[in-house]
Amino acid sequence: MFGGKELRHAISMASRWSRASCNLRSNLYRWNKTFIHTSSCHRKCELTSKRYQVKRGKYNEINEENIKFFTELLGPHRIIEGESELEGHNTDWLDTVRGASSVLLKPKTTEEVSAILSYCNHHRLAVCPQGGNTGLVGGSVPVFDEIIISTNLMNKVENVDTWSGVVRCQSGCVLEALDQHVADFGLMVPLDLGAKGSCHIGGNVSTNAGGLRLLRYGSLHGSVLGVEAVLASGEVVDCMTAMKKDNTGYDLKHLFIGSEGTLGLVTKIAIQCPPRPQAVNLAFLGLSTYENVLKTYVAAKSKLGEILSSCEFIDRSSLECVEENLKLKPPISSHEYYMLIETSG
Amino acid sequence: MFGGKELRHAISMASRWSRASCNLRSNLYRWNKTFIHTSSCHRKCELTSKRYQVKRGKYNEINEENIKFFTELLGPHRIIEGESELEGHNTDWLDTVRGASSVLLKPKTTEEVSAILSYCNHHRLAVCPQGGNTGLVGGSVPVFDEIIISTNLMNKVENVDTWSGVVRCQSGCVLEALDQHVADFGLMVPLDLGAKGSCHIGGNVSTNAGGLRLLRYGSLHGSVLGVEAVLASGEVVDCMTAMKKDNTGYDLKHLFIGSEGTLGLVTKIAIQCPPRPQAVNLAFLGLSTYENVLKTYVAAKSKLGEILSSCEFIDRSSLECVEENLKLKPPISSHEYYMLIETSG
Structure with missing residues (x-):
């Protein structure tokens, strides 16, 4: 001892x-x-739906008209189709679960996420939000043919407040890139994971990632000051006030932290960054x-x-x-x- | 500079x-x-209901039968009646708001709180939970004739885990007394307020008190690991797992932190205490x-x-x-x- x-x-x-x-x-x-x-085995793993014998919900299958809508909304380069193109998005990093999605959408803004979710809700199309797809429990991978909504292009850092250390960014920022960005201001992101080179901050928040720094900087419930999320209906929930002592009303942002995308797709985050050691x-x-x-x-x-x-x-x-x-x-x-x-x- | x-x-x-x-x-x-x-003025301040011209809700008035029930439940010494006896509980510390409650109940256990709330809900009797009554915005004081449910006797420290630093206690523990209790184990409560000599930890949690140590130890959303609360119906919500990285299901305890008793009456708390400096x-x-x-x-x-x-x-x-x-x-x-x-x- x-x-x-x-x-x-x-x-x-x-x-x-x-x-x-x-x-x-x-x-x-x-x-x-x-x-x-x-x-881990390197052959193609079995479909999750077969392996766990789960039944597909009563959702519609995607058709040409849906694709047309998404193409008009996002342009042709932000829609990915085809089995081989989606291979990496249909399986997890450990190659233990596999979905059969045929379409991946890459919105850039909260408004686009809202338009997509509102449309999918109206047309009964199932969706699967996906960040860096580094999770080890399959939460970011579709099970059937859900439309994958990727936050890959939602990687803007909107603001770094050097007085308070509060950083506002989109949910698709890669953890390591965000940490390097705030390093220029003498700050660090209070979160460090093995997957930091590819995981997204939105996924970290949605899974309430603990990581190596939990002991010193506490959980994300303490350091995440603001969350913006889009509900299944397309409605945008704005809890981005980012004031440390904001006690007005119920602190709804905490419900999104750790809820794995089941309540909404997290689009923006305000996080308190401590000074860089x-x-x-x-x-x-x-x-x-x-x-x-x-x-x-x-x-x-x-x-x-x-x-x-x-x-x-x-x-x-x-x-x-x-x-x-x-x-x-x-x-x-x-x-x-x-x-x-x-x-x- | x-x-x-x-x-x-x-x-x-x-x-x-x-x-x-x-x-x-x-x-x-x-x-x-x-x-x-x-x-502050020292004459008796005006009734809140008159001052702000608010209308009483459609609740029943308390009668002899109700008193009989409470007496059977708690015994005669844990029911306080009478204007002068309730003077301090009907006004706030700054003497700016005043209610007209005629009964105060002092439960000792979660089960008693549950029985009281269940009974009041069934008989349409309005209630007002009260901790140390040190708040400066009148939240702990009745407006009309609500039954005051005081946490004064709910002051047991149930457990101090010296390995993890997690302390479990009832919500009526006075902040300073709790801090002195954990000092024997080399720990400190990560919260310090001017009112620490009389405020209750349950009130601190229900109002999401920040205090002087916020800068170092963060908000209660970070340090409160568990909450037990009783809903208006009498149902007990147990979120007391107190595991720092518990991500199973929605983290409902956060809704009780800062909700000022509007969602339920907080009866127990598990709080992460740092080593005493x-x-x-x-x-x-x-x-x-x-x-x-x-x-x-x-x-x-x-x-x-x-x-x-x-x-x-x-x-x-x-x-x-x-x-x-x-x-x-x-x-x-x-x-x-x-x-x-x-x-x-």
Whole structure:
């Protein structure tokens, strides 16, 4: 078990080590990613509808007239059709679920999303909102022939308020790109995930993503100050006031955070970004018992409270499994438990 | 305008000064409290219903049979009747609004609250939930003859999880008492208000109180992990899972945070408490322009990021007004703006 002094020392040691032997965190990401890719099958996976024996709802099938409407609304280049073109959008990243959508729409504005949803609602056409499609539980993939509404082109950062740190952007902004954008203003997005290079901030909000920074910056219910969403009817719900202490009426935006698109398609977000930390340090610890993991966690929270940004643990068999399969050597070994502790500030 | 180095220096100076000349923060509280009490009239204020010309809803008036039911449910000592006994509960702290309730009930458990609300709903009796009655906008005071349901006796701390820092308690816990309770476990409630000596945590949640620590610990939407509430029908809504990353279903507890009792009466709360800081330091700064206030705020957030716990400003005329009326000498004077910056950690 580690106390405050030992922790600070271990962090300083690990930081020196990590600079010398490249970045530990990105190594762990690589382990993780490669491991998942290696272990998943690469043949085309079964249709979700067959695999889980689900029945299609009483929705209409898309026809020429519908396509004509969408073409007039978006132009020909923002409608994608054809099985091979939609292959990546009909399956998830792990290749475990598969839908059979034949049309993907790429709106650029809230008004276009509203027009699409209003039309689909009126004509009883099923839809599936899709962000970066990085989810691991199939939520962003169609099950049958739903029209995929992609937020790929809704990637504008509308405003960065340098006084308050509040950033307003469209929901299709890629997390990493948004973080790089706000870095120019000395800010950081209070969210960090393995999928940050392709996941969308709208998807993060719709799934209430926790990520690596949850411990320090809290959940999105705390940092998301505003949400704009379009209901199935096409009605736009504007909860974008972005005032930290706005207590007027019910705080409806919280219902959209984590509701996975079932209440509406999130089109805009206002998020409170903290100042970008000037230094990040890492410690990788080996421990003998699970109780010591808990004690070290409590010690880290109490002694490093202000600067602790991440705290994770790995057990012996998980580390050995990664080591054996990927031939990557962990910095220390022969312990029952391991902890990765990150500080920033 | 102050940069990072100057700020740290100012804070160290101010801390030394504040220890020598007693606590600056509590002085400011005293100014504030005395000022409000001096300026409000001490004669009995007009009935809210007359003042705002509002019409009573079609509710039944309370009768002997109702009283008999409540007496059987709670026993004779937890029903308060009579104008003088209810005086403090029929008016607010500022003496600006006044209701005419004739009965106050003091349940101790969720089951009792449920039985009361179910009965009142069935018999069309209007109710007014009341916590510490410290609100400044009259939300906790009846308008007509509503039955006051007080959370005064619902003050049990049910559990303190020292590993996670999650505290479960009844909604009638007084904020300061709860904070003192968790202090024994090295924790603090992430909320601090001028009214902490009498306000209830349930009222804090129902009004989504921000308080002095908002800057560091965020809003209650981030730190309140669980809520139990009783609907008007008597139905108990249990959102007390208290798991930080619980994303199953819609996160309904957020609707109760800030809804002022209009959706239900909050009976229990699970709140994430951070480790108690080991030192608190204060700086009181004088500044010449409002732009410098903004710049200092940004500098404080970026340079003190990890330990900044509070940041407030006062303008010249406000400080002079307090000085003149209360004969209290501020630590520095003759500036257009003043800032109070607190660090803890």
